[in-house]
Amino acid sequence: MLKYLMTTAAFAVGLAATAGAASAADKLTFALVPKNTNNPFFDQAQAGCKKAEKELGGAIECLYVGPGEHGGGDEQAQIVQDLITKGVDGIAVSPANAPAIAAALQGAAGAKIPVLTWDSDLLADNKGERLAYVGTHNYEIGVNLAKLAMKIKPKGGKICIQSGGAAAANHNERMQGIRDTLAGKQSAQAPGERLAGQNGWTEVDGCPLYTDDDFPKSVQQMEDTLGKYPDLDAFIPTGGFPQFLPDAYRQVAGKYKDKIASGALALVVADTLPVQLDLLKAGLASGNVGQRPFEMGYKAMYFLKDIKDGKAPPKDPTYTGLDVCTPENVATCIGGGN
Structure with missing residues (x-):
């Protein structure tokens, strides 16, 4: 206070x-x-x-x-x-x-x-x-994040979406774009309908995650989720949260570099700041969808x-x-x- x-x-x-x-x-x-x-x-x-x-x-x-x-x-x-x-x-x-x-x-x-x-x-x-x-166009960010994930995982799989805040309209719209695109069905309103097998996609328990733009928290969430679900097929933050702490992000994503490279894990992140593109070049992400x-x-x-x-x-x-x-x-x- x-x-x-x-x-x-x-x-x-x-x-x-x-x-x-x-x-x-x-x-x-x-x-x-x-x-x-x-x-x-x-x-x-x-x-x-x-x-x-x-x-x-x-x-x-x-x-x-x-x-x-x-x-x-x-x-x-x-x-x-x-x-x-x-x-x-x-x-x-x-x-x-x-x-x-x-x-x-x-x-x-x-x-x-x-x-x-x-x-x-x-x-x-x-x-x-x-x-x-x-x-x-926040819905379109979600659409494009989902398209990148679908290209890597055409048969679907287990997914976790990481959002900024439950009351942030932009992140809810992005989540709706992700869910609608993966499900192949337009939902009535943001944040869309939870994925429960549509087109082979299922959101794991505990997700979506909400970071409240707390970057250390976002990295910890990512580490905990990838550790808890070793068979996770896709991890999609609707903002650059974990990548905004590049050193911490490298420590976590580096453990999964081979899975990213092979396509076993689709790690697709919103935003394209220079530090994020450096991580993409280093093979520590599958793709980024950026704003201006x-x-x-x-x-x-x-x-x-x-x-x-x-x-x-x-x-x-x-x-x-x-x-x-x-x-x-x-x-x-x-x-x-x-």
């Missing part, structure tokens, strides 16, 4: 100072709010945001602010509420907890603060709280500037594309980024 209060207080002081400086310079302050700030994926979005800030020559400030760690979403919701209270000029947020962020955003329209979501969206009933979503976080942060700033200039909001949704990487195309698979 003390850590939370200190973080919130420091943020409030910093925001007040930033808002004052922005007002003095007649600069628009746009907040880019990630789920957490200790994640290399979101670092890429920040880099895109800062590039837009530089290109726009002082017309905007990219205010990158979020929780230090990804918890249940309460701290992020409080940050969003504080941004609205302080009167920033625009907000682009990646909701850690979709319902909590929807509630936090209810004052934005009245304050005439345009809101975009990126990376992860609000739930269908709450999408009126933002103008548009900018980011990945740099473009999300970059485009969000330009879209908010256009809205403040009286132009129409971007198309809803605006997708930023995917990259599908395998050991065969790893040198050339990245199509977007900085």
Whole structure:
């Protein structure tokens, strides 16, 4: 609790100072709010945001602010509420907890603060709280992860899906894409129907796993699951969680390098950050399906500037594309980024 209060207080002081400086310079302050700030994926979005800030020559400030760690979403919701209270000029947020962020955003329209979501969206009933979503087609990430697994394991098998958080809409949509594609049947809503033999695929007991974006926890989950189920056919994280700790990941995945190489284990992971592609090149994964976080942060700033200039909001949704990487195309698979 003390850590939370200190973080919130420091943020409030910093925001007040930033808002004052922005007002003095007649600069628009746009907040880019990630789920957490200790994640290399979101670092890429920040880099895109800062590039837009530089290109726009002082017309905007990219205010990158979020929780230090990804918890249940309460701290992020409080940050969003504080941004609205302080009167920033625009907000682009990646909701850690979709319902909590929807509630936090209810004052934005009245304050005439345009809101975009990126990376992860609000739930269908709450999408009126933002103008548009900018980011990945999350269902399609799941589809492509499943296709890679099916290519390696055409007859199906035992599978474990590792997700970020049970309340994270983007990860639920990815899980639905995985399950629907493997089952060969469209489910009614995210996270889809649990695999129980459809097309030969069965989710093992204890899965799906939820990491809450806790990277050490994700590596431990992976180690425990692969150890508990030596006959597991596929392990699919819906985010890069275990690979974001490359040394720890190497220690675990290295034990299964021969199984990965032979196709006995399909280890297919979301995201394609440079450290992850190094692991793919080293034979410690079967494939990666990546997003373009740099473009999300970059485009969000330009879209908010256009809205403040009286132009129409971007198309809803605006997708930023995917990259599908395998050991065969790893040198050339990245199509977007900085």
